[in-house]
Amino acid sequence: MKVRVLVRPKSGILDPQGEAVRRALPALGFGGVKTVHIGRLVEMEVESPEEVEGMCRRLLANPTVEEYEWEVVG
């Protein structure tokens, strides 16, 4: 079973990567970009999707500073 996990900085947590990209975009002529947040996409093939929640909480995300969501994609 294919699972897709999205991990990103919690709102309000400094995201210097996103901020650097936000500032770089206008230099390429892309105006009007108000915010950029950068996260991490994890794609896995798993046998037991009921274990994914635990994987997110214990390893894939750091709940102190990141939030996550996941879905079965096939």
Place this chain on the structure above:
Amino acid sequence: MRIGVTVFPGSNCDRDAMHGIERAGAVPVELWHADADLKGVDAVVVPGGFSYGDYLRPGAIARFAKVMGPLEEFANSGGPVLGVCNGFQVLTEAHLLPGALLRNSNMRFICDRVAVRVENTGTPWTSLFEPGHELTLPVAHNEGNYFADERTLAELEDEGRVVLRYLENPNGSANDIAGICSEGRNVVGLMPHPERASDPLLGSGEGLRVFESMLRFAGARA
């Protein structure tokens, strides 16, 4: 007195830490990441480096290495543990210290010497310093920007658990925090590298006092 130094794939300050421990007058003991016990050491240093390539997040994979089981037990039963740089990151990932180390606010790897002030001399690793003592230590990190939620920060401040503070904040760290300790004071995490300033041959011996503090602490306790 025997002080263990954990070695993960990608640790790179383990030798420096062992050298500092030896210069301070203790016996360094290498603790391999796959070891199932701490070989009876009296204290443990989790050194800097890029354990497991910093993959996923710094410290995220090292935190589940086999040696971390006994290390967590040791820390939770009051054993003195010092995490330096990547070691600090490992200890936050393992929830032995609160908060997290985020990317430096300027998005750059910082390799420098920074001035810090010792704020808490009640830990095993700072017992020989005078309160408010200022010293210069090397830093070398990409994720040294200490973050904790407001409640945790207030707790750390109220309980005097900020151990080192930057005089000039290099990385965006909350409250200029360069190091903190656990509620029991026995677990300490520092972003600056005392072991890289533990021998005048390296340019400074100021950091040696961190390891000497541990010896004095152990002596006072014995």
